[in-house]
Amino acid sequence: MTDLSDTRIAHFRAKLVALRAQLSGEDAGAAEWRKPVELDQQSVGRLSRMDAMQQQAMADAEARRRQSDIARIDAALRRIDEGEYGWCLSCGEAIAAKRLEIDPMATQCVACAS
Template sequence: MMSEQRAQLEQLKAHINDELMLLKEQTDPVMLDQQSFGRVSRMDAMQQHELAKSNYRYYQTQLKEVELAIKRMDDEEYGYCEECGEEIPAARLAVKPEVRLCVSCQQNHE
């Protein structure tokens, strides 16, 4: 089971890194030729740029969570809630392998 979760985390990490590489280009500053773009096109480009930056930040955060989960595996602390120390159900880990909290503790944080 643990090897399956590690493989799932490694696959998720690779996917996130791929997404970050794609988004990196889209987060570069928007340089528009004022003569060839209309006002709506400029606004659309700026909006797309902000969306890409937001997605980039999201994936960076998710990557950190996945890397921490892999570290917890290496430290033999994976699968236990960081708050209460209880074992996190396998079904929860199967859905979200990078999860750090059990359902009860997660609800207390939200």
């Protein structure tokens, strides 16, 4: 067991669940930007199409980042369920509560992360 109390663990669980919901909502809201770009030059000019393709690429990159963060959140929630949350996966030492407050998905203590 880490030096985190049950209350702190519940706090981090709520924070992770809220962050997951936020990211899922953002992902759903950005779906329009990830749609294929129309290639018909009669309806969209070449520069407008290039701009749309660039926006689509940026939206795809953001979607990948959100999915990666959601996977990290799911892993942190599993660690909470297994009683392993708050322990460094590299050295086995406790992760400081301040570090978890900044990044509740953290898997390493400051020393191992640097």
